[in-house]
Amino acid sequence: MKLEGQIRIPSGCAISAVISKDGNRMNGEKIIESMKPMHDRSNGLGGGFAAYGIYPEHKEQYALHIFFDSISAREECEHLLRKSFEVVKDESIKTRTIPEITDEPIIRRYFVSPLNSVLTALQIDEKEYVVRIVTKINIELKGSYVFSCGKNMGAFKAVGFPEDVGRFYCLDEYEAYSWTAHGRYPTNTPGWWGGAHPFALLDYTIVHNGEISSYDANRRFIEMYGYKCTLQTDTEVITYIADYLLRRQKLTLEEMASVVAAPFWQTIDKKCPEERERLNYLRTVFSSLLVTGPFSIILGFEGGLMALNDRLKLRSMVVGEKDDKVYIASEEAAIRVMEPDAQNIYAPAGGEPVIVKVKEGKF
Amino acid sequence: MGIEFIYPEFEVVRNQNRCIGCRVCERQCANEVHTYDADGKVIISDDAKCVNCQRCVSLCPTRAIKIVKSDCRMRENANWADDTIKEIYKQANSGGVLLSSMGNPKPFPVYWDKILINASQVTNPPIDPLREPMETKVFLGKKPDSIERDENGKLINNLSPQLKLELPVMFSAMSYGSISYNAHKSLALAAQQLGIYYNTGEGGLHEDFYVYGENTIVQVASGRFGVHDDYLNAGAAVEIKMGQGAKPGIGGHLPGTKIVGDVSHTRMIPEGSDAISPAPHHDIYSIEDLRQLVYSLKEATQYKKPVIVKVAAVHNIAAIASGIARSGADIIAIDGFRGGTGAAPTRIRDNVGIPIELALAACDQRLREEGIRNQVSLVVGGSIRSASDVVKAIALGADACYVATAALLAMGCHLCRTCQTGKCNWGIATQNPELVKRLNPEIGSQRLVNLMTAWGHEIKELMGGMGINSIETLRGNRLMLRGINLTEKELEILGISHAGE
Ligand code: SF4
Ligand code: SF4
Numbered sequence: 012m013k014l015e016g017q018i019r020i021p022s023g024c025a026i027s028a029v030i031s032k033d034g035n036r037m038n039g040e041k042i043i044e045s046m047k048p049m050h051d052r053s054n055g056l057g058g059g060f061a062a063y064g065i066y067p068e069h070k071e072q073y074a075l076h077i078f079f080d081s082i083s084a085r086e087e088c089e090h091l092l093r094k095s096f097e098v099v100k101d102e103s104i105k106t107r108t109i110p111e112i113t114d115e116p117i118i119r120r121y122f123v124s125p126l127n128s129v130l131t132a133l134q135i136d137e138k139e140y141v142v143r144i145v146t147k148i149n150i151e152l153k154g155s156y157v158f159s160c161g162k163n164m165g166a167f168k169a170v171g172f173p174e175d176v177g178r179f180y181c182l183d184e185y186e187a188y189s190w191t192a193h194g195r196y197p198t199n200t201p202g203w204w205g206g207a208h209p210f211a212l213l214d215y216t217i218v219h220n221g222e223i224s225s226y227d228a229n230r231r232f233i234e235m236y237g238y239k240c241t242l243q244t245d246t247e248v249i250t251y252i253a254d255y256l257l258r259r260q261k262l263t264l265e266e267m268a269s270v271v272a273a274p275f276w277q278t279i280d281k282k283c284p285e286e287r288e289r290l291n292y293l294r295t296v297f298s299s300l301l302v303t304g305p306f307s308i309i310l311g312f313e314g315g316l317m318a319l320n321d322r323l324k325l326r327s328m329v330v331g332e333k334d335d336k337v338y339i340a341s342e343e344a345a346i347r348v349m350e351p352d353a354q355n356i357y358a359p360a361g362g363e364p365v366i367v368k369v370k371e372g373k374f
Numbered sequence: 375m376g377i378e379f380i381y382p383e384f385e386v387v388r389n390q391n392r393c394i395g396c397r398v399c400e401r402q403c404a405n406e407v408h409t410y411d412a413d414g415k416v417i418i419s420d421d422a423k424c425v426n427c428q429r430c431v432s433l434c435p436t437r438a439i440k441i442v443k444s445d446c447r448m449r450e451n452a453n454w455a456d457d458t459i460k461e462i463y464k465q466a467n468s469g470g471v472l473l474s475s476m477g478n479p480k481p482f483p484v485y486w487d488k489i490l491i492n493a494s495q496v497t498n499p500p501i502d503p504l505r506e507p508m509e510t511k512v513f514l515g516k517k518p519d520s521i522e523r524d525e526n527g528k529l530i531n532n533l534s535p536q537l538k539l540e541l542p543v544m545f546s547a548m549s550y551g552s553i554s555y556n557a558h559k560s561l562a563l564a565a566q567q568l569g570i571y572y573n574t575g576e577g578g579l580h581e582d583f584y585v586y587g588e589n590t591i592v593q594v595a596s597g598r599f600g601v602h603d604d605y606l607n608a609g610a611a612v613e614i615k616m617g618q619g620a621k622p623g624i625g626g627h628l629p630g631t632k633i634v635g636d637v638s639h640t641r642m643i644p645e646g647s648d649a650i651s652p653a654p655h656h657d658i659y660s661i662e663d664l665r666q667l668v669y670s671l672k673e674a675t676q677y678k679k680p681v682i683v684k685v686a687a688v689h690n691i692a693a694i695a696s697g698i699a700r701s702g703a704d705i706i707a708i709d710g711f712r713g714g715t716g717a718a719p720t721r722i723r724d725n726v727g728i729p730i731e732l733a734l735a736a737c738d739q740r741l742r743e744e745g746i747r748n749q750v751s752l753v754v755g756g757s758i759r760s761a762s763d764v765v766k767a768i769a770l771g772a773d774a775c776y777v778a779t780a781a782l783l784a785m786g787c788h789l790c791r792t793c794q795t796g797k798c799n800w801g802i803a804t805q806n807p808e809l810v811k812r813l814n815p816e817i818g819s820q821r822l823v824n825l826m827t828a829w830g831h832e833i834k835e836l837m838g839g840m841g842i843n844s845i846e847t848l849r850g851n852r853l854m855l856r857g858i859n860l861t862e863k864e865l866e867i868l869g870i871s872h873a874g875e
Binding site: 221222223224225226227228229231232234235236260261262266273275276277288289292293295296298299301302303304305322323325 | 494497498499501506507509511513517518520521529531533536742745747748771840841842843844846847848849850851852853854
């Protein structure tokens with residue numbers, strides 16, 4: 012049977028998120044709980060979480076979370092890490108032994124800083140450098156897979172049901188101002204840990220529910236700009252699109268939403284002239300980054316998150332709030348588990364981005 | 375007769391029981407096949423002159439006529455086919471180059487027919503075009519590499535000029551001269567109504583048609599016929615014709631007999647003189663020269679119009695396309711070896727060039743590998759026969775398609791492939807006023823609009839089935855295609871998997 016990446020595996024899913032606008036940190040208990048009522052939206056072949064603000068004592072370094080298949084893979088990869096970065100700390104990621112999660116790889120965490128001398132020589136910025144090294148490891152080093160590489164944040168994922176994955180990684184011991192979660196329902200997969208979601212690049216993480224019909228058009232376009240879609244998943248390509256549009260093209264989140272879930276031409280035509288020109292421009296210039304087919308995604312980033320549905324709203328997604336917190340999930344039940352008194356529950360329209368940012372200085 | 379005799383290819387079969395002697399066929403056939411025999415009070419036919427254009431068949435009020443392929447054959451020979459032998463006779467008779475028209479009719483593989491389209495089941499939903507918006511609008515032209523903002527952070531519109539198409543299909547170049555005034559008018563009217571473009575071809579633009587400029591692509595070919603400042607600025611885009619799929623590597627020759635009246639005026643050459651387009655542009659002997667012409671035309675049109683460079687699909691087309699993309703062109707049009715023509719040497723038409731499917735796949739892939747695919751749009755033609763061909767072309771990587779033969783068919787062409795004689799009974803490939811008036815531009819344009827509207831519906835159905843509601847996300851989406859009956863190599867070039875994979 013072919014591995015994820017050699018073949019494209021469609022899947023359905025559950026997603027959930029919570030964020031504190033005041034930057035109050037919460038442990039992972041609630042987000043784990045939120046996945047339980049959506050148990051049937053996953054099938055035990057992948058679950059994962061992303062957490063922001065969890066490494067305040069190392070917030071200047073990139074936190075690399077890496078899976079290794081073997082000791083030799085680890086040695087090879089560590090050799091490359093030491094050559095490329097100053098490794099400030101190197102530890103194994105704490106896990107709990109539970110019967111639901113088996114066959115785990117070696118899971119380690121490295122806090123690293125790029126070497127200034129190397130950056131100057133290559134004439135690229137720090138983030139671009141980290142992306143290049145991570146891409147190199149994931150493509151070239153067999154048996155090593157970096158699944159998280161942002162600052163003061165981390166992704167945690169495994170083969171299993173999301174609530175088990177959360178317990179496995181002891182997420183109740185982490186404190187984050189923003190959490191996202193994902194349960195996966197792949198139609199077939201040999202169950203590879205790297206294939207679980209969220210998919211992360213720098214501080215961008217994506218959890219996604221859907222199966223996009225634009226996949227190959229998006230992939231073939233984004234691969235022109237140095238990305239390599241090794242997993243052949245929607246989540247991976249959407250993460251690269253986010254990175255390309257936000258970090259490299261410096262679009263705003265709203266502008267990115269107008270590209271990825273562009274309004275229909277007939278809607279654009281009804282806008283005021285200035286808005287029409289803006290939307291026409293974005294849609295024309297980045298036409299190959301339009302994403303069609305069903306999706307609901309939550310894009311996590313440093314200091315906030317954005318939820319977005321495809322423009323026809325072919326996947327469910329609801330938003331609710333209470334005090335300083337905003338909750339987003341595939342089903343209202345998940346929100347109610349996290350906050351029984353959640354208010355203003357509504358389903359955002361297709362293509363309408365929901366952007367939540369933590370107040371400046373609070374993260 | 376004797377040694378020069380070649381038995382006619384077709385036989386005109388008239389059912390005398392149905393024939394009422396109305397003599398319609400006699401009046402309709404410009405090839406003078408039918409004559410009335412006053413003595414016998416019957417109509418007789420000279421089969422030898424018949425080109426099987428089906429005009430008399432279509433107009434006979436009692437359905438008394440049919441044209442059949444003659445069964446008088448040479449002795450069978452797998453190596454020496456009938457046509458091959460007869461071509462030898464013709465050349466032994468005349469000493470001349472064989473001429474043909476329309477596209478390559480030989481049984482080469484048609485890759486469109488070996489590619490299958492995907493549809494959604496279960497994991498994602500198909501979309502019903504009758505209920506949901508289904509978008510087929512396309513913008514052709516160069517896209518900027520990066521965005522720019524003004525001091526207030528507002529996006530600056532740094533887009534180069536674009537062509538806006540309501541459907542990813544345009545009518546490709548057919549010159550006034552090779553086709554009639556009424557045919558051009560039909561195309562112009564239809565393009566305007568459909569929100570797409572037609573293309574003047576290399577014969578200039580008749581002054582009556584300047585009003586359709588917004589839907590016109592004006593062509594500049596090696597003969598530079600009819601090219602002047604007003605002409606260049608009359609259209610929405612300028613196309614430099616470097617080559618044509620039906621006859622890569624050679625120029626064109628419109629015989630003096632077709633250079634009459636307005637045709638001569640529009641082409642800016644004397645009546646009755648042959649219009650000969652040289653094989654190369656004599657100011658383009660290399661890629662850097664092309665760049666100069668591209669920019670000369672941009673200068674002449676104040677950088678307000680996209681420039682298209684049209685080339686024939688030949689062996690190293692991917693490298694050529696990459697060169698063109700870097701020459702400043704906004705759009706590359708590639709014409710496959712099945713593309714039509716008003717006249718071409720038979721040997722060239724039938725043996726030179728490569729299929730558009732392979733050329734397209736190779737070019738799109740190469741431009742992506744070089745990271746410059748967004749700098750140009752790709753338009754492909756020769757031959758796109760149906761809505762499913764369009765969908766397959768776009769999924770392989772085209773931005774839009776050029777159609778010509780299908781448009782001619784809509785206007786009445788019956789593919790008799792004798793356009794070079796100038797006696798088109800359907801009023802298309804002729805300058806004979808009596809024949810030209812057989813094509814009513816109102817009807818012609820309506821039929822073109824009907825055809826494209828039908829294709830539009832079919833394209834939307836196919837897209838909806840794939841769960842795609844915007845043509846942009848079909849472009850280059852090769853995962854939506856599978857090959858059938860193709861070799862590993864063919865699949866590799868097309869960049870698609872085999873059915874069942
Ligand atoms: S050339 Fe056309 S009109 Fe004339 S006999 Fe043949 S089919 Fe009929
Ligand atoms: S355009 Fe006229 S002459 Fe040419 S193939 Fe069609 S019907 Fe025949």
